[in-house]
Amino acid sequence: MRALVVGGGGREHALIRALARSPQHPELLCAPGNAGIAKDARILEVAAGDIEGLVGAARRERVNLVIVGPEVPLVAGLVDALSEAGIAAFGPNASAARLEGSKAFAKQAMLDAGVPTADWREVRSPQQAVKALDELSDEDGGVVVKADGLAAGKGVTVAEHREEAQDALSEIFAHGRFGSGASALLEERLIGEELSLLALCDGERAIPMAPARDYKRIFDGDLGPNTGGMGSYSPVAGVDERRVTEIVGCVHQPIVDLMRSRGTPFHGVLYAGLMLTATGPRVLEFNVRFGDPETQAVLPRLRSDLLALLEAAARPGGLDGVRLEWSSDWAVTVVLASAGYPASSSSGDVISGLEDVPAGIEVTHAGTASDGQRVFTAGGRVLNLTALGEDPLSARDSAYAAAQMISFDGMQLRADIAARAIEVSS
Ligand code: AMP
Numbered sequence: 001m002r003a004l005v006v007g008g009g010g011r012e013h014a015l016i017r018a019l020a021r022s023p024q025h026p027e028l029l030c031a032p033g034n035a036g037i038a039k040d041a042r043i044l045e046v047a048a049g050d051i052e053g054l055v056g057a058a059r060r061e062r063v064n065l066v067i068v069g070p071e072v073p074l075v076a077g078l079v080d081a082l083s084e085a086g087i088a089a090f091g092p093n094a095s096a097a098r099l100e101g102s103k104a105f106a107k108q109a110m111l112d113a114g115v116p117t118a119d120w121r122e123v124r125s126p127q128q129a130v131k132a133l134d135e136l137s138d139e140d141g142g143v144v145v146k147a148d149g150l151a152a153g154k155g156v157t158v159a160e161h162r163e164e165a166q167d168a169l170s171e172i173f174a175h176g177r178f179g180s181g182a183s184a185l186l187e188e189r190l191i192g193e194e195l196s197l198l199a200l201c202d203g204e205r206a207i208p209m210a211p212a213r214d215y216k217r218i219f220d221g222d223l224g225p226n227t228g229g230m231g232s233y234s235p236v237a238g239v240d241e242r243r244v245t246e247i248v249g250c251v252h253q254p255i256v257d258l259m260r261s262r263g264t265p266f267h268g269v270l271y272a273g274l275m276l277t278a279t280g281p282r283v284l285e286f287n288v289r290f291g292d293p294e295t296q297a298v299l300p301r302l303r304s305d306l307l308a309l310l311e312a313a314a315r316p317g318g319l320d321g322v323r324l325e326w327s328s329d330w331a332v333t334v335v336l337a338s339a340g341y342p343a344s345s346s347s348g349d350v351i352s353g354l355e356d357v358p359a360g361i362e363v364t365h366a367g368t369a370s371d372g373q374r375v376f377t378a379g380g381r382v383l384n385l386t387a388l389g390e391d392p393l394s395a396r397d398s399a400y401a402a403a404q405m406i407s408f409d410g411m412q413l414r415a416d417i418a419a420r421a422i423e424v425s426s
């Protein structure tokens with residue numbers, strides 16, 4: 001069995017580690033990977049966005065299953081191209097990937113499927129925006145502004161007041177930060193705790209994975225700009241199996257049913273970013289792939305054979321009767337980011353201390369490069385440290401003890417990952 005993972009971040013490294021635990025002992029390939037992944041998989045030098053190159057490589061290498069990590073190749077049709085070439089792939093085709101590729105498409109799908117979400121308006125001009133602001137802002141003037149299309153988690157502004165919303169709108173319309181002809185979504189601001197709930201989908205049904213929480217802002221206390229994610233933990237207090245089943249029943253399954261009825265069945269991971277509001281869970285966004293860094297905290301807890309699950313999800317109805325087994329341990333993932341992130345990132349800073357991290361800590365690489373001897377930063381998010389423990393406190397303490405071993409110039413990390421879990425459990 002030969003599996004190719006597409007991508008080169010912490011999520012892909014975590015996928016590779018979990019696939020390596022499969023009793024099928026697959027041979028693992030990764031394109032393009034990073035310095036850490038190179039130790040666990042054979043690297044193919046093909047960019048994650050190079051559809052033709054990836055199909056060619058998968059064919060040449062006689063790959064049995066391609067597992068697509070990032071959203072960009074999914075939205076660009078990698079899975080369509082692979083299936084035309086007769087190569088099995090885990091992930092949605094381009095039509096189904098629109099659930100992430102276009103926020104307006106996702107909102108309409110939620111409306112059609114009866115999935116609870118924030119009230120919204122799509123606006124194509126500053127004039128339309130004024131009217132929508134009047135309709136959606138709460139009493140403090142709070143509202144959420146989102147650029148449509150893929151923006152790597154950076155296209156969202158949760159505005160506390162009207163001026164902030166107007167600044168975000170002029171970034172989109174006047175300054176063209178997200179491209180000309182861009183449209184925006186204005187959304188009612190939801191209040192509550194966030195939850196990431198991912199489900200494996202086989203075109204017919206959605207099987208939930210363990211719940212997780214991630215930390216999107218750069219600074220402690222959820223301050224500063226949004227990032228790709230600065231840490232995560234799993235499971236989540238108060239979100240037990242019954243609650244998970246309820247949420248999947250009113251969020252993921254209706255979307256899977258809708259996509260199937262439209263003739264664009266959803267295969268892969270459907271990731272719902274949810275706000276648990278006083279009136280019930282509401283969807284903030286859908287992603288059509290594993291979350292980063294949720295995957296780094298979720299997969300080390302998975303007891304089932306990930307490879308068998310991903311193969312099954314690629315087949316229509318393949319997950320029939322499948323149940324996932326989880327360890328009762330808690331997992332906490334702390335992200336180490338480079339100087340300047342998220343506005344920019346710093347490459348070439350030497351990383352020291354990797355060899356001092358205790359065994360049992362899962363070190364997954366995100367943005368790293370190596371000259372054969374030393375390892376360097378090569379991106380915004382650099383490393384993920386995941387620790388398991390019987391309770392959130394012990395997992396958190398182990399993750400932070402490991403983080404202290406590592407250093408590089410300008411290293412950034414949040415000190416409050418899983419603090420909420422500890423508060424709730426104590
Ligand atoms: P998104 O990329 O749509 O998930 O948004 C990124 C982050 O912005 C989310 O994780 C939330 O923290 C926040 N956010 C997005 N939409 C809303 C909303 N309607 N109300 C409150 N916060 C939101």
Ligand code: GLY
Binds near residue numbers: 292
């Ligand atoms: N953790 C957020 C994301 O993967 O989009």
